[in-house]
Amino acid sequence: MLWSMHIVFFSHPSFLGSQSMPRFTRMLATGMERHGHLVEVWTPRPRLYRLVPVNLSRWLGYVDQFIIFPIEVRKRLKRCSPDTLFVFTDNGLGPWVPLVAKRHHVIHCHDFLAQLSALGKIPVNQVSWTGRLYQAYIRWGYTRGSHFISVSHETRKELHKLLKKLPVFSEVVYNGLNGNFRTQDVIEARAKLGDLTGLDLTNGYILHVGGNEWYKNRQGVLEIYNAWRKLSRKQLPLLLIGNAPSLHLIKAHSESPFKNDMHWLSNINDDSLQKAYAGAEVLLFPSIAEGFGWPIAEAMACGCPVITTRKAPMTEVAGEAGFFIPIYPTEEGGIAHWSLEAANVVEEVLSLSPDNRERQIQLGLRNARRFDQEQTITHIEKIYTSIVAPHISQNYSIPINAES
Template sequence: MHIVFFAHPSFLNHQSMPRFARVLAEGMKERGHKVELWSPQARFFRLPSLSVMRKWLGYIDQYIVFPREVRIRLKQCPPNTLFVLTDNALGPYVPFIADRPHVIHCHDFLAQRSALGEIRENPTSWTGRSYQAFIRRGYSKGKRFIYTSRKTQEDLHRFLPQPPLTSEVVYNYLNQSFVPSDVAGSRRLLGSRFGLDLAAGYLLHVGGNIWYKNRLGVIDIYDAWRSTDEVKLPLLLIGEVPDSNLIKRQELSPFKTDIHFFSGIEDEFVRLAYAGASVFIFPSLAEGFGWPIAEAMASGCPVITTDEAPMTEVAGKAGFLIPRRPHAPSKVDVWATEAAKVVKKVLRLSPAEYEEVIQSGLKNSERFDQKKTLDRIEQIYQKIVEAA
């Protein structure tokens, strides 16, 4: 096959989506296919300007300059070329290839749902709503889609004007090697790196500051647990530098000296953090997939996550589930108290029960193998080209 991948521009400094595009491109190239990677280049974006203008200059590169380049390049592509959009947010480019063999990888529609007023925790401005409508008009022209979860599939089917010709769910893969390690050794090495005594264990969360990660809820659960249990383990939050709201929440905690934020951590130590954690807490409000759930399980760590899709899809029967954090502030304390009971339950498992949980998580994480995922995607690509 001749495959052209559309990817986000590197000048946006995104992490997960460009990495996903690269893995797809490299995986298909290794399988013997001719591969091209197309993405907007920084031309107007790199011009000297005020920081407030850079976003708009980036839009010129993405939605004025790049489309012109695409029209020219399309003339050089054979009729059976497969065009792959590596993210549904690249929807504005779909009309250029809608009548040619194509497929769109869909990761989540959280921004789309927020723009439509479906998610109260993430209100969207008029410009944001207009931008998401622009994206939706684009991908609505598409006919073939691959989704990272059934939840994402369900969302898209609501947004499309008609059923797609291809609608396949292929779960994400682990993009690093996450394996169980010696727990005591992992805690010792991590403690040395962070300057903490972690020998007795710790609670862990991995995620950024974006609203749906619910880092505030992690601290709510931790406070509720510490208030009702004599066990005293620290809480580690690994990810972005905490924002002002998160810092304020930490300061209000009676256990603030045991709440630790770490950012810019090397991948090696993130893997050690998973392997040494007593329990991994992931109370997301929403996700497109939920990589950390699979990463923690593959590392031999028990997982507590939200009882909603797609978190339930990733956790399978191996996770401990809690309700979604309520939107009403008056109900948060009750929610956190109930979630804290689940934390206590996990930490008080017998050695045999704990081992059973670990083995269940390891078995579940086998579903997210990179080779199996790429093989499945290749099969779908081939079917699309054959159908065309």
């Protein structure tokens, strides 16, 4: 390590229940500490949030974030040296960017799906007038920034469309795998996951990992599974790991003739998730949109073949190791054809010979190495250094994991 920086990470408040963004912040913070840098994490505290009933807490949470916290930040800035680097771990933290826009800063961009929805560019995801105002406030903030790191080329493309002018710096660094995702003994992984869930997983299963957000397309997962069961002689169960299903998903589940083989698994810890990947016959990930698509890389790192949507950034992450299906249709009349086409891809993957399956697994393992966490941290460190001390970074050569 040639240059020790003082890095302040701005992070989403944990009291709002977000898991992925605080986890991303921890990955960055611990990585930079490991490299010898002085690190602080600044995040709002729930001063008012916990004082009222749940139905009002959201609004007082906004007061904590956008009125009280900025006052605290202005006070803290007085003790920060001019060469401090301020890092926003998500573009959703845009309202805080103007506080340090004239100082060294960089904004990590994950996705702009909420932004595009608020602008009416994603008709399937309607946004209320208050949501549109909130997203406009976020956009007002991050457009004051000048340095950006995007998790995919697709995210960077959307960023440049939303900015008023081209930024001073904008580069892509793919996410690094945040956890011990690796191959395991398949039989053992299935047995342990079966013990945990009370299910017979001896012969394998089809896996989906994701939440109830519209773009995760859990509805499409159920439709593909229904279509596959109708055409196949195989009878593998479907495991859906993530949040408890929404009401419309519960209804779709209850109407399926194969509902007894569909299983929702919530509150699964990291170790069990890794076993779920390792024991699955295939990960079914038909997302409509993503900023990156963590489960694709995680599954491949665990030796699990992946079926995903033929659309960036899913194609970026899966590379040549993925099996691809068309994007979910916007017309209701096209869903049956889409689900049948996808079901045939599921059958293709499940019918691979042992040798061909092993070749596909090896392709996935090689692809997953692009998302090595230490390589990601080192690449990001180089960018941070180039912002604070360009003369230092000129001779600081490292391998990188994505084209700029």
